[in-house]
Amino acid sequence: MSELQKKRNGGFWFREWDRVDVTHLSLSIGKHVLAVCALFVPNWRAFWVAVALSYLTGMGVTLGYHRLLTHRSFKVPKWLEYIIVYCGLQASQGMGEMLSNHFTFFVNSVCHTWGERPWNTRDTSTNNWWVALLSLGEGWHNNHHAFPSSACHGIEWWQLDLTWELIKFLEMVGLAKDVNLPTEAEKETMALCTN
Numbered sequence: 001m002s003e004l005q006k007k008r009n010g011g012f013w014f015r016e017w018d019r020v021d022v023t024h025l026s027l028s029i030g031k032h033v034l035a036v037c038a039l040f041v042p043n044w045r046a047f048w049v050a051v052a053l054s055y056l057t058g059m060g061v062t063l064g065y066h067r068l069l070t071h072r073s074f075k076v077p078k079w080l081e082y083i084i085v086y087c088g089l090q091a092s093q094g095m096g097e098m099l100s101n102h103f104t105f106f107v108n109s110v111c112h113t114w115g116e117r118p119w120n121t122r123d124t125s126t127n128n129w130w131v132a133l134l135s136l137g138e139g140w141h142n143n144h145h146a147f148p149s150s151a152c153h154g155i156e157w158w159q160l161d162l163t164w165e166l167i168k169f170l171e172m173v174g175l176a177k178d179v180n181l182p183t184e185a186e187k188e189t190m191a192l193c194t195n
């Protein structure tokens with residue numbers, strides 16, 4: 001058994017955390033956890049306000065901190081960048097920070113343990129559809145390890161990636177430019193390379 005295979009079989013607890021993961025650990029989101037907390041809020045108005053706010057702050061993190069600032073996978077005008085990053089900043093305030101760290105730990109563990117590995121990345125990353133649903137697309141983690149600078153994480157048409165939907169919208173209205181996607185050649189390399 002190769003070292004890599006052992007690492008994969010070892011699952012989450014015995015694997016080594018690479019730099020990409022540590023970056024993600026400090027970046028990712030508590031959006032759905034906030035939404036769960038909102039369930040304990042006694043009225044529907046407050047519930048929907050909480051959902052909307054957590055969606056906004058979640059987008060601030062996935063679209064702003066992660067895909068825009070960390071990987072520079074697309075460009076937006078400075079004024080819009082400030083607004084997006086401001087939204088993300090709200091995720092690191094007070095209770096949000098605790099939840100978001102907790103959730104990141106969860107995403108990083110699940111997406112290195114359970115799921116599909118369509119690309120031959122030299123690590124343990126996986127695609128996990130239900131994490132992707134809860135995390136605005138960040139759960140297509142094997143795709144992301146394969147193509148870190150791609151603005152789109154849900155590469156296949158059936159892989160729902162809400163952050164990517166918003167980037168596509170921004171591009172359509174002319175606000176997002178130089179949107180990075182994996183080329184066919186890059187896809188071929190990642191699909192063909194063997195361990």
Ligand SMILES: [Zn+2]
Nearest residue numbers: 020021125141
């Ligand atoms: Zn990872």
Ligand SMILES: [Zn+2]
Nearest residue numbers: 024066070144
């Ligand atoms: Zn990343």
